[in-house]
Amino acid sequence: MLILESSEIEHCSLYHNIDGNQKKLAGASYQDRLYVRQSNFSKNQRQEALEYCRTAFLESKGNSSVLLVEDETEFTAWVEDKQASLAPEKTIDRITLINLEKLVAKMRTVGGIKIKNRVYRLKEYPYCFIGSEAVRWLMHNVKLSREEAIGLGQRLMDDKWIHHVSDSHQFKDEELFYRFYWDED
Incomplete structure (x- = not known):
């Protein structure tokens, strides 16, 4: 044992x-x-x-x-x-089975990812989270590998649940700001 x-x-x-x-x-x-x-x-x-x-x-x-x-x-x-x-399954197959609505609700509740106003180059970005923190949260809470967590983050973007705050990046495991569409003005 x-x-x-x-x-x-x-x-x-x-x-x-x-x-x-x-x-x-x-x-x-x-x-x-x-x-x-x-x-x-x-x-x-x-x-x-x-x-x-x-x-x-x-x-x-x-x-x-x-x-x-x-x-x-x-x-x-x-x-x-x-x-x-x-089982002969691809990484993408595993993440396509995840219910995104339930996942997003879990990510946005207590114990989820940190959503707050953030500042970059003197500009404030309200209600956003950091990509690398989201990857770590997905790995821990959804039990995904790093690659799967990044793939799931990209799926959240592709299905219009989240976006980069200036819409200039894909989902990355980096210190980039992302926002849920639910938190848009």
């Missing part, structure tokens, strides 16, 4: 054959092994999470490794699945 931080694993989709049918599952990859999510535990359930993982490892008689992954809000137990294979 290993205890890891969420940044140490890569989230992915897996296929698993169950009675001849392929089932798509949320998965994780770590050191060229594939894992299937088993259970989530709150931060104050650390001991229960450890016991769950210990039991899962013992039940597999040591044939499958078990990961306990910690992020800022919870622990997640992952068990190695030797029957699983990576």
Whole structure:
């Protein structure tokens, strides 16, 4: 059993054959092994999470490794699945499945990205956020890779949810200002 931080694993989709049918599952990859999510535990359930993982490892008689992954809000137990294979999907496919309206609402609420008036070269830009901060927020809260987060930011621009404050840049992981169309005058 290993205890890891969420940044140490890569989230992915897996296929698993169950009675001849392929089932798509949320998965994780770590050191060229594939894992299937088993259970989530709150931060104050650390001991229960450890016991769950210990039991899962013992039940597999040591044939499958078990990961306990910690992020800022919870622990997640992952068990190695030797029957699983990576789902052949492209990065863009994953981000096209995200409901943008719900995502934007989450980004604009408490715990979302910092939207405030900002100044650049003595000009004030109201109600905007910084691209690099949005990328970090997406990576942490939506569990995306950096490339996926940038792709999702560009999708938000393409679908007219956000724009660069002077409409002169695509979405970038840089100190550039962006604004939600909802915050326009």
